Amino acid sequence: MKAASAMVRDASASLPKQQHAWKEVKALYRFLDEPDVTFAALMQPHWLQTHTEMQERPLILLIQDTTELDLTHRQKMSGLGQIGDKKGRGLLLQTVLAVVPESREVLGCAQQEPFVRVGAPRGETRAQRRKRPKETDVWTRMVTQVGSAAQRSCWIHVGDRGADFFDFFRTCHKSQVEFLVRATQERRIQQADEQIGYLLSESRARPWQAKRPFQLPASHGRKARQTELSLSFGPLTVLSPRNEPKALQEPINLWVVRVWEEDGLRPQGEEPLEWILLTSVPTHTLQQAWERASWYAHRWIVEDSHQCLKTGCRIEERQVQSAERLMRVLGLLSPMAVRLLQLRSLSRQEPERLAAEVIEPELLEVVAACSQQEASLMALGTFWTEVARLGGFLARRSDGSPGWKTLWKGWLHVQTLLEGVHLSLHLRL
CATH class of the missing domain: 1.10.740.10 (Transferase Inhibitor Protein From Tn5; Chain)
Incomplete structure (x- = not known):
């Protein structure tokens, strides 16, 4: 508590500057070397507080995303893995942020996990690859660890294209929570005449049913701009992948919502905006379809939280010598990154x-x-x-x-x- 209180006064400062006295710095380093001081143990009080608040709200978006912590410049740091184009070194961080959709209020971090990327063994067969743990398993672990909502609450896991896989859909169903995922796979779907169609092609073939202006925020060198979105939506039945065991080949009834920019509305050189969203939440009206699209637009909040952690708390600049130490520092700094977002939410209420x-x-x-x-x-x-x-x-x-x-x-x-x-x-x- 003493170390974290010193950190929060100036989240971007170095550890010695935050702690002021040399004896306090040494105490912090000893603390970070304790094997029972884990990231999960440090984050547990924050997770519990967030879950308590989530249970009191009727609707919560659980926005999940992955970010890379680039530590390539830390040549002597041990325990790192590959990131990016495999030439970089660092950690991956999976975050689930609890957000109230109406007010965009950030309740806190519902679950989080730093991990090291493990490369595939050379000469691995397809059968061996199916049996070993996959990097995408972190998405389903987050759903399981967050758990089920109270009876009076509805929790919706929101994910980008990294969450578009069948195990994620099944895990949400088993945990009795809903999901909203941006589709990227050309999945097989069962049409009304029992014929087999394909998700992306069928969605793009549907005519628009409504249009609405939309403010696109700035992101990754792209300027913020005003545009107009077209929308179409409807129910569909998604078939499981062909290579699934027979016991898992049960189709799933979902709804698809597509929002996109028509040609000529975007600046030259920019990719047109298009979201094809799969959701387990019943979507019967235009109002509901627009609401589902607005839920996905909240996904930028979790990207902001990662930026808070990197820029506001300078997690990639911490002078520690091992990945284990950095994960423990992360357990102290991550709630502070959430606090930065909460400060912004407070300013707008x-x-x-x-x-x-x-x-x-x-x-x-x-x-x-x-x-x-x-x-x-x-x-x-x-x-x-x-x-x-x-x-x-x-x-x-x-x-x-x-x-x-x-x-x-x-x-x-x-x-x-x-x-x-x-x-x-x-x-x-």
Whole structure:
């Protein structure tokens, strides 16, 4: 608790800078060398707290994704595996983030697992490959470990194309949870006349049933832009892969939702947006189909959490000498990355509410003094905008809402100012 409290004051600083004193740094390194200090043990309280909150909500999206922690520059670090094009070294991290779809509120991390990629043995036969554990098994492990929802809750696992495999569908069904997955496999489907069709081809052949404007966020060097999406949807029966054992060849009844950009709407050189989504959630109306598409659009939140971990907490820059140590550091930093996202969520909720009803008085007075405003009259939205200004946010009309980076920088600055206020009062005494 002491080490984590020191880290949270400046999540991006090095371990020695966070701990301040050399004896505290040595204590932390001894702590990270203890074999019973595992990533799972450190994360368990956060997972339990997140699950408790999930049980109280009627609808939760469990957004799952994989990211690479690139540690190629750490030549002396032991225990790493291949990443990327097999020339890089690092770890993989699987994250399940619990999100409330209506408000985009991040409840926390529902489950997470760092792991090392293990290459396939040379000369491996197809039969041997089927028997050994696969890297994609981490998706089903996450579903099993998150578990089942309470009777009054509906949990929906949301995954990108990495989750498009039959074992994932079956595991969700066994765990009594729903799923929404972006399709990438040209799966066999059973048509109404008992003929065999193919998922992607059949979905693309359906005419559009509705259109709607859509704001595409910036991602991987792509600028944010406004576009228009077409939509089609309907039920279908997906057949199991041909190589499945007979006991597992039961077809699955699902719904497919396709949203896409028509030709001519995208900038030159960009790929057209297209999502073909498979879901176990009944989808009978246009409103429900658009809702399913909006659920998938929430998937960017888990990418933001990974960016918080890499940029905000600088997990790839940590000066530890083994993968085991880094996993333990990750167990301390991962809840902080979630906190960065939660800070952004808080800044966008109830902007007209008086800040005095929610924010601690001393904190509110500091921010009000910096912005030369009356603390008792400051709205919650104004409070967070002023915090973001202290982190470099310009608050121009075209800037939109502040992101987690400027909010976090501003928040740390406010904490420093508040510490100075407390110190000045102590010196006066």
